[in-house]
Amino acid sequence: GQQLNQSPQSMFIQEGEDVSMNCTSSSIFNTWLWYKQDPGEGPVLLIALYKAGELTSNGRLTAQFGITRKDSFLNISASIPSDVGIYFCAGHNDYKLSFGAGTTVTVRA
């Protein structure tokens, strides 16, 4: 499958902080997506991006589809405790999704 490199692997957040994560690939994708997985649940779609250069927001989330179509980033502004979970980037080609390894977000004590 196509390899997506997602970073960071994990991060600690303090309430109110902005957080950022990104994903790069050696392959071009037609669509980039960002999913979130809460403990004990399956991933849920947060944002889908369809055009190179596109910047899309969903509440406190902002994501961009890179110009080269090989990368994407996700920003979360003013984080809150329920933002904890695992965030996955995914690229879509030929009816299939290829996923990054995930970024685990934890609240800093």
Add this chain to the structure above:
Amino acid sequence: DVKVTQSSRYLVKRTGEKVFLECVQDMDHENMFWYRQDPGLGLRLIYFSYDVKMKEKGDIPEGYSVSREKKERFSLILESASTNQTSMYLCASSVEGLESDTQYFGPGTRLTVL
């Protein structure tokens, strides 16, 4: 609301057993998928199906087979379970066509093979 259900949340099996994981979706989706999720590796596609009785290998099909006899149901079969198949298994579904990128996931089955 799309609902994807999986038959078990937790399953413990012994090495060599035949294991069936069942997935049902209620939105008349054409496409269905089976992934396994392991720490540090993300989700990896095992098999997918774009129609009844149709199946395609994903990235890691070895040791698995699938069955899709009805549109709403997609089964993953471990013919002879091994300890390296201990993992979280996620089922997903999507429509065909332009919106096929949006996959809806079930809650997962955490399988332990002893």
